[in-house]
Amino acid sequence: MNYLHDVTALARKDLLLELRGRDTLPAMLLFVIAMLVVFRFALPAEASKDATGGLLWVAILFTALLGLTRAFVPEREQRVLDGLVLAPSDRSAIWLGKVAATLAFLVAAEAVALPAYALFFGGLSWATLAAVVLADVGICTVGALLAAMAVAGRARELLLPLLFLPLAIPILVGGVGAGVTDEPGRYLGFLCLYDAVFAILAWASFEYVVTE
Amino acid sequence: MLFTGIALALLWAPEDADQGPSQRIFYLHVPIALTAYAGFAWGAWKALRLLWTGDSRYDLESYTGVHMGTIFGTLTLVTGSIWAKTSWGVWWNWGERQLVLFLVLFLFYGAYFMLRYSLADGPARARISAVYALFGVVLIPISFLAIRLAENFIHPVVFTREGPQMDGSMFFTFCVCLAGMLLLAGALYRNELTGKRLDARLRELREALA
Amino acid sequence: MSSGEKYLAAAYLVFLGALLAYVVIISAKLARIERELGELAELARERHG
Secondary structure (H helix, E strand, C coil): CHHHHHHHHHHHHHHHHHHHHCCCHHHHHHHHHHHHHHHHHHCCCCCCHHHHHHHHHHHHHHHHHHHHHHHCHHHHHCCHHHHHHHCCCCCHHHHHHHHHHHHHHHHHHHHHHHHHHHHHHCCCCHHHHHHHHHHHHHHHHHHHHHHHHHHHCCCHHHHHHHHHHHHHHHHHHHHHHHHHCCCHHHHHHHHHHHHHHHHHHHHHHHHHHHCC | CHHHHHHHHHCHHHHCCCCCCHHHHHHHHHHHHHHHHHHHHHHHHHHHHHHHHCCCHHHHHHHHHHHHHHHHHHHHHHHHHHHHHHHHCCCCCCCCHHHHHHHHHHHHHHHHHHHHHHCCCCHHHHHHHHHHHHHHHHHHHHHHHHHHHHHHHHCCCCCCCCCCCCCHHHHHHHHHHHHHHHHHHHHHHHHHHHHHHHHHHHHHHHHHHC | CCHHHHHHHHHHHHHHHHHHHHHHHHHHHHHHHHHHHHHHHHHHHHHHC
């Protein structure tokens, strides 16, 4: 109970910070719309449904990356992380709180991006929607951990995409596959597996990443 | 140990003289690939030990294991690419699962080195790289599964290339090659590890004297 | 020499080349360590002498 309380408190702190500063979310929204417009011109006019579906995933991935790059910046700038690590709560609560906050940002960005995609390119299948939800969980669990790693280094903005993209390839496969094939069940199942495996791993290992 | 590895490695040429030419790359390519996996697994095992015990000497061991894995992984990409050229006439083929997997792993472990170089020396770097190395071994099966699934929509024509049917003598040659390659990797690993430790010692000495 | 054999030779040569490159790197490293050790020995001698 105490653990959950810590998590919600940490997540709420991030959301309040965002409400006050409006640093991340507007940027993510504009970015994802801009990506979709850019893709519209990158594709031939009669591009197939499969191609646009893939591009939607690229847009989601890079938008998430934008949010994750910012995720630990306030902590690092104001040295909050050191204080949080010293606090008596379980350290993985920091990770879970961060996952919840980034997930909220990502879902908010997609709440705009997906209707926009449907408007620009027409139609979204339920399988894609389910895959987006599952992929969001995977992106945020892995991403929050990697963001904590990257922010400790010198080249933090540069590092996160390098760390993140190889790990995100399976998410991309699952997401695109669910959208373009006739049997999305296998791909959704694969996304669930990915989420479960990496959530456990990240939850167990986060403690070692933030300890000084 | 290095001599044993090289001596075994020299056994290849006479042993596989009676097979078709392009098939012979098999004896080089597959042991290299398996050795690369072994290197990654070794690095991850040492990483796990580091997190478990907090003993900082595992850091260099884990780093060297990953280092070996990456070198052999890069060699896998090169020899695999040559093999693809002989078998299908193209340098790169997205239907070849193992090669695609190694490309993903190459990117992943390239990022590992970037991460290491960007962090300041110390226990924090040891732990962060260890966690990332652990992610690597989990990523291997997940990516493999993903690449298999991706073939269904990226490549409508699935390449069902059965592994070469191995009879006794071929299998024996393969085992000798694999053992030789693993020994070679082990020797290189020890070598590299000693070199890295020597470097660290020298730095300590310099600081003590300065 | 058929093209298959050529590629085979290329594959083995790549491997050999990588091994040679490694040997070169190691020898360069050894030379550097030897030099540094010499400097340090000099330094230590000055301290005590």
